[in-house]
Amino acid sequence: MNKPRGRRPGSPDTRSAILDAARVAFVEHGYQGATLRRIAADAGVDIRLIAHHFGSKKGLFAAAMTLPVSPSEVLDRALSGPPETWATTLLSAALRVWDAPETGQPLLRLLQTALDDPDQRPALTGFVEREIVSRIEDRLEGPYARRRATAAATLVAGMIVSRYVLEVEPLHGMRERDVVATLRPLLQSALAPPARRR
Amino acid sequence: MNKPRGRRPGSPDTRSAILDAARVAFVEHGYQGATLRRIAADAGVDIRLIAHHFGSKKGLFAAAMTLPVSPSEVLDRALSGPPETWATTLLSAALRVWDAPETGQPLLRLLQTALDDPDQRPALTGFVEREIVSRIEDRLEGPYARRRATAAATLVAGMIVSRYVLEVEPLHGMRERDVVATLRPLLQSALAPPARRR
Numbered sequence: 001m002n003k004p005r006g007r008r009p010g011s012p013d014t015r016s017a018i019l020d021a022a023r024v025a026f027v028e029h030g031y032q033g034a035t036l037r038r039i040a041a042d043a044g045v046d047i048r049l050i051a052h053h054f055g056s057k058k059g060l061f062a063a064a065m066t067l068p069v070s071p072s073e074v075l076d077r078a079l080s081g082p083p084e085t086w087a088t089t090l091l092s093a094a095l096r097v098w099d100a101p102e103t104g105q106p107l108l109r110l111l112q113t114a115l116d117d118p119d120q121r122p123a124l125t126g127f128v129e130r131e132i133v134s135r136i137e138d139r140l141e142g143p144y145a146r147r148r149a150t151a152a153a154t155l156v157a158g159m160i161v162s163r164y165v166l167e168v169e170p171l172h173g174m175r176e177r178d179v180v181a182t183l184r185p186l187l188q189s190a191l192a193p194p195a196r197r198r
Numbered sequence: 199m200n201k202p203r204g205r206r207p208g209s210p211d212t213r214s215a216i217l218d219a220a221r222v223a224f225v226e227h228g229y230q231g232a233t234l235r236r237i238a239a240d241a242g243v244d245i246r247l248i249a250h251h252f253g254s255k256k257g258l259f260a261a262a263m264t265l266p267v268s269p270s271e272v273l274d275r276a277l278s279g280p281p282e283t284w285a286t287t288l289l290s291a292a293l294r295v296w297d298a299p300e301t302g303q304p305l306l307r308l309l310q311t312a313l314d315d316p317d318q319r320p321a322l323t324g325f326v327e328r329e330i331v332s333r334i335e336d337r338l339e340g341p342y343a344r345r346r347a348t349a350a351a352t353l354v355a356g357m358i359v360s361r362y363v364l365e366v367e368p369l370h371g372m373r374e375r376d377v378v379a380t381l382r383p384l385l386q387s388a389l390a391p392p393a394r395r396r
Binding site: 150161169182190194 | 322383
């Protein structure tokens with residue numbers, strides 16, 4: 001059993017050490033399998049500090065699974081310029097968030113949890129439907145807005161799974177600007193109002 | 199402990215009952231956690247029949263993880279017409295394989311195994327690189343063939359994860375022809391030789 005490594009109970013360090021250990025534990029062992037005892041040991045804190053900071057296992061889970069960035073804010077910013085720039089700004093924004101370890105790692109663990117555990121999946125699915133597909137749809141001009149938003153979200157989902165989860169080459173190792181150059185024509189054809197589709 | 203339900207030892211039924219039980223067990227419990235005893239019980243056969251048909255746990259795993267269809271054959275057939283039809287034929291072919299329970303279910307279990315278990319992931323990743331990305335690349339005319347093949351594979355990966363794993367609406371519930379109409383413009387822009395890209 002690890003002994004507390006002397007973190008101060010109320011410090012932000014303690015809170016984030018617990019969150020980091022919790023994210024790893026929930027992904028590796030699932031919600032049922034992860035124990036507070038083990039999370040406290042991995043974080044190097046007394047188990048009572050988990051109750052102090054998060055109340056319960058459920059509270060800890062909710063906090064651990066809170067996104068490190070707000071996708072709706074990222075999306076709103078990315079879609080704030082003229083429409084012909086959206087494919088580039090949207091891809092760049094997604095890549096910056098996922099490539100940066102401090103935001104990408106927690107997101108990857110969240111995604112992994114949802115992929116591993118059928119009980120966690122509906123939360124992610126509902127989130128993607130409401131916060132990604134519907135928000136893109138609201139911004140699109142012209143017909144077939146829902147379809148085009150779906151197509152755009154499908155492409156971005158494919159980028160995330162291929163580049164960060166499965167690590168398929170060449171996508172995994174590409175520089176940001178090459179990923180943008182690779183996927184921009186596809187995303188643009190989803191976001192641009194169709195001249196005459198079908 | 200289940201008793202053998204009287205399957206004949208050498209029948210194809212026995213073999214496929216073992217494979218079905220094995221796929222479920224490997225996905226649910228991982229390679230280490232799945233036991234031959236449990237797989238035999240779930241399949242309703244004597245455990246000795248596993249050795250008879252597959253030799254060992256390793257042999258059983260390899261057989262269980264063998265694809266129910268050959269993606270390279272599906273791909274070759276889908277790309278056999280004129281290039282302007284490829285986006286439609288490729289999406290239709292992928293949808294037929296994944297929508298049909300007899301091929302889609304084993305594929306979904308395979309994908310789930312690879313997503314769940316980091317040890318199984320490189321096999322899938324290597325397969326996608328060799329059998330999907332490189333094969334599409336070989337068929338493409340014009341510049342940037344590798345990038346365009348990567349973009350096409352990324353879109354199809356997004357479709358599979360969104361429609362079959364995460365079950366994101368509206369993609370999950372769409373009819374085949376609506377999925378094709380939704381994603382075809384994107385796939386076409388990857389497969390068509392770029393007029394003047396970048």
